[in-house]
Amino acid sequence: MGLSSQAILCMQWDEAKSALKQRIMDMERQADLNSCPNFRVPDTHKYRPLPMTYLSQLEIYKFRKSFTLARCEAFTSMVLEARFNSIPREQRLCPCGSDEIESIEHMMFRCSRHKKIRAKYITPLLKDMAGQSDSDYCNQLLLDYSWTTTKLVAKSRAACHSIDS
Numbered sequence: 465m466g467l468s469s470q471a472i473l474c475m476q477w478d479e480a481k482s483a484l485k486q487r488i489m490d491m492e493r494q495a496d497l498n499s500c501p502n503f504r505v506p507d508t509h510k511y512r513p514l515p516m517t518y519l520s521q522l523e524i525y526k527f528r529k530s531f532t533l534a535r536c537e538a539f540t541s542m543v544l545e546a547r548f549n550s551i552p553r554e555q556r557l558c559p560c561g562s563d564e565i566e567s568i569e570h571m572m573f574r575c576s577r578h579k580k581i582r583a584k585y586i587t588p589l590l591k592d593m594a595g596q597s598d599s600d601y602c603n604q605l606l607l608d609y610s611w612t613t614t615k616l617v618a619k620s621r622a623a624c625h626s627i628d629s
């Protein structure tokens with residue numbers, strides 16, 4: 465666990481127990497983060513085992529659910545469906561006919577099915593983020609750094625979900 469026996473022997477019983485417990489918790493936390501590499505966690509929450517702010521601020525269930533699914537990339541899409549059907553990634557195309565993979569970036573920034581929703585909720589948020597990649601935009605919109613951003617993104621995802629289902 466990265467602690468030398470000499471270092472442990474120099475500690476009192478309770479101190480050693482506490483240090484080992486903390487080390488085990490750190491390792492489990494790291495294993496959790498590694499097992500879900502697509503889950504977006506801002507730097508402020510990386511080492512803090514507390515719920516994200518949006519979980520309490522987004523009081524309306526459909527907004528909270530839509531935002532969570534987007535953050536986890538677990539929303540209904542060809543990408544999700546294909547994970548369970550062994551369809552190669554390059555064949556997980558969006559039904560909009562663009563020949564693009566139905567990723568979160570495609571849905572938020574390019575999909576023709578969500579054009580009006582994007583114009584209403586997402587485009588205004590991108591004005592201050594010019595010149596970045598879609599992946600960077602996506603991370604910033606889903607990291608829950610700003611309540612205004614989180615609220616608008618959650619509303620857009622819920623609106624998209626109602627179109628898709």
Ligand SMILES: [Zn+2]
Pocket residue numbers: 558559560561562570571574575576577
């Ligand atoms: Zn599309």
